[in-house]
Amino acid sequence: MPRLATTPPQHDPTPIFELFRGSYGSELLTAAIAHFDIFARLERSPESLESLAAANGLQMRPANVLVTALRAMGLIGVADGKLTLTAMAQEHLVPGGMYDVGDYVGLAAQSPGVLTMVRLLKSNQPLSFDDGGAAFIYRDGMASAMEATDSARHFTLALAGRAKNVAPALAEAVDAVDAELLVDIGGGTGIYSYAILQKHPSLHAVVVDRPEVLKVAEEMAAEYGVADRVTLQPGDMFDDSMPTDADIVLLSNILHDWDVPECKKLVQRAASLLRPGGQVAIHDVFLNDEQDGPLPIALYSAALFTLTEGRAYSEAEYAAWLVEAGLTVQPRVDTLIHCGVLAGKKA
Numbered sequence: 001m002p003r004l005a006t007t008p009p010q011h012d013p014t015p016i017f018e019l020f021r022g023s024y025g026s027e028l029l030t031a032a033i034a035h036f037d038i039f040a041r042l043e044r045s046p047e048s049l050e051s052l053a054a055a056n057g058l059q060m061r062p063a064n065v066l067v068t069a070l071r072a073m074g075l076i077g078v079a080d081g082k083l084t085l086t087a088m089a090q091e092h093l094v095p096g097g098m099y100d101v102g103d104y105v106g107l108a109a110q111s112p113g114v115l116t117m118v119r120l121l122k123s124n125q126p127l128s129f130d131d132g133g134a135a136f137i138y139r140d141g142m143a144s145a146m147e148a149t150d151s152a153r154h155f156t157l158a159l160a161g162r163a164k165n166v167a168p169a170l171a172e173a174v175d176a177v178d179a180e181l182l183v184d185i186g187g188g189t190g191i192y193s194y195a196i197l198q199k200h201p202s203l204h205a206v207v208v209d210r211p212e213v214l215k216v217a218e219e220m221a222a223e224y225g226v227a228d229r230v231t232l233q234p235g236d237m238f239d240d241s242m243p244t245d246a247d248i249v250l251l252s253n254i255l256h257d258w259d260v261p262e263c264k265k266l267v268q269r270a271a272s273l274l275r276p277g278g279q280v281a282i283h284d285v286f287l288n289d290e291q292d293g294p295l296p297i298a299l300y301s302a303a304l305f306t307l308t309e310g311r312a313y314s315e316a317e318y319a320a321w322l323v324e325a326g327l328t329v330q331p332r333v334d335t336l337i338h339c340g341v342l343a344g345k346k347a
């Protein structure tokens with residue numbers, strides 16, 4: 001009997017993910033207090049994100065990750081378009097204040113996790129694994145752990161744990177009635193596609209990913225009994241051609257791996273593959289449009305920042321890219337573990 005990718009778990013695993021990501025909160029808070037000049041500066045005068053970033057030698061991606069988390073923690077607010085301290089931060093995090101707790105938090109300033117976070121924030125570079133390169137991302141000329149058999153397998157199977165839980169909800173959330181062709185860009189194990197295939201017996205899926213990753217996708221296609229309706233296409237999603245006339249192009253947990261220019265390019269490429277009436281389905285997490293939380297997503301954004309060239313984005317950011325690509329944005333549908341689908345339809 002093939003495995004079912006459409007049966008949801010009995011218990012929602014979201015709290016486990018939130019507990020796991022909690023360490024990023026501690027690291028960012030300690031980094032902000034003990035390694036960057038944020039609270040004293042904002043006490044002197046409100047400031048734009050750009051100017052706070054420049055004063056601390058940070059590029060915009062790390063600045064966004066750090067400040068979004070501090071806003072989600074209730075330490076930084078916004079007034080008249082500038083960053084300000086909240087009352088709690090003013091009382092407790094301005095150096096020299098009567099009730100300043102900065103030195104207490106600073107006891108963790110030299111811990112390995114905090115030092116690594118500070119290094120990554122300053123360099124704007126993802127972690128490199130055993131000299132094999134970054135996890136989850138590949139583009140021409142970059143060292144990538146997805147190019148070697150063992151590391152590609154390790155990172156791909158790690159994502160299968162989340163995918164097995166979320167895929168049943170994704171298969172419900174994506175409108176695939178009457179669809180014939182699904183293109184899953186950076187599909188990894190392919191589990192999300194396989195759930196949609198199991199729900200829609202006349203659908204065919206093309207899973208595009210790196211060659212070593214697709215070895216895992218091939219095993220999973222057999223396990224889930226969909227191998228005869230799946231084409232595995234090795235390639236580079238930025239440069240290689242992909243099938244056209246697609247009803248659905250799935251970008252599941254892809255855009256959060258990349259910085260804004262790459263995201264725009266990928267959404268444009270995805271839109272160019274659609275037949276009229278088709279949709280690009282962005283499956284991801286969503287920051288608030290104000291970039292001030294929710295805290296679990298702000299901390300996940302920090303995780304993404306350390307591992308990849310991306311971060312979490314807001315629905316407004318994704319929607320703008322879909323519109324730029326000529327698509328009409330559909331209402332967002334939640335799946336599981338903070339994820340949801342934001343689709344853009346081609347007229």
Ligand SMILES: C[S@@+](CC[C@H](N)C(=O)[O-])C[C@H]1O[C@@H](n2cnc3c(N)ncnc32)[C@H](O)[C@@H]1O
Nearest residue numbers: 136137138146186187188209210236237252253
């Ligand atoms: C974070 S994983 C997402 C996997 C899966 N879609 C999911 O939701 O679990 C990103 C995937 O994109 C693939 N990928 C990264 N860069 C790529 C590139 N340039 N071309 C093709 N695939 C790429 C990775 O190998 C990996 O499988």
